[in-house]
Amino acid sequence: MDETGEIGGLVAATLADFAPLAIQDLIPPPLPPGGLWDPTAPPPEEPPPTPVAWRVCFADVAQRDGAAAAVRDLSLGLAIESVDLPDDDWVARSQASLTAIHAGCFIVAPPWDLPGAPPDGVHVLVIEPSMGFGTGHHQTTRLCLDALSGLPVAGRAVLDLGTGSGVLAMAASVLGARRVHAVDIDADAIAAAERSAALNTLPTPVVFETADAFVTPPAPGDVVLANLTGAMLIRSADALGALVAPGGTLVISGFMDYERPGVETALEAFDVVARSAEDEWCAAVLRRR
Ligand code: SAM
Secondary structure: OOHHHHHHHHHHHHHHOOOOOEEEEOOOOOOOOOOOOOOOOOOOOOOOOOOOOEEEEOOOHHHHHHHHHHHHHOOOOOOOOOOOOOOOOHHHHHHOOOOOEEEOOEEEEOHHHOOOOOOOOOEEEEOOOOOOOOOOOOHHHHHHHHHHHOOOOOOOEEEEEOOOOOHHHHHHHHOOOOEEEEEEOOHHHHHHHHHHHOOOOOOOOEEEEEOOOOOOOOOOEEEEEEEOOHHHHHHOHHHHHHHEEEEEEEEEEEEEHHHHHHHHHHOOOEEEEEEEEEOOEEEEEEEEO
């Protein structure tokens, strides 16, 4: 990866700790010399470095300022400007165009794009897009749904750490989990997850709770879902180990390919059963020894 890509990956991973609502690239990729319509134009001898400018939107000022401080602490010499946007419900407007997605044995659909009768073995999860991460439009949510589809969940106690929209917890319920406990540090996400859960027929009711999973740890689960960030998985590795019952399964995501070695080393109390990736985002299924 080039230097710009490495810096971008580092900044994206740092921002992920502050739940950004959107990251927009403000500078389009450069046109080749002569424009797009002259394939015979020779490439420049030394391609100029591509300037990068991102606009990153957060739900509140505390998250924005925390993210700005964390990116400054990386000492990359980046110019950072903080802007207050009018609260004109742009999140709702930007999400109004979302459509259903397919991942593993699930279709995740907003209420306005419900599929007809799904094929046998495919489950529809209705998620009202909101401030909670997890509409299925992010690679990491899809990777977790795909991993969950291949696991024996029926009859197991499932713990969803950082439930966001509640999508993975609802998926576990639909797969026949005996108990599903879903926690998130963000009370707005939990409220939205409860609203979405009410739109679904869940064989096992999901217990949603606003909590920091590593400060007030829930009871251990046989299957633990943790779509968090690489940094959080590494620094919480011991706590995560204690939340997975012996012989239990841990599904992790939210980390990027360059973070995988560090994440797997931190979680060395587990055996890696499967690895997957979409674009630069990664997931893994681990088994506690
Ligand atoms: N599980 C959903 C999915 O897979 O799409 C959402 C994952 S989202 C990447 C991570 C979620 O973890 C966010 O909703 C965030 O608020 C939550 N979170 C971050 N740190 C947490 C912590 N220490 N305890 C509980 N939740 C946390």
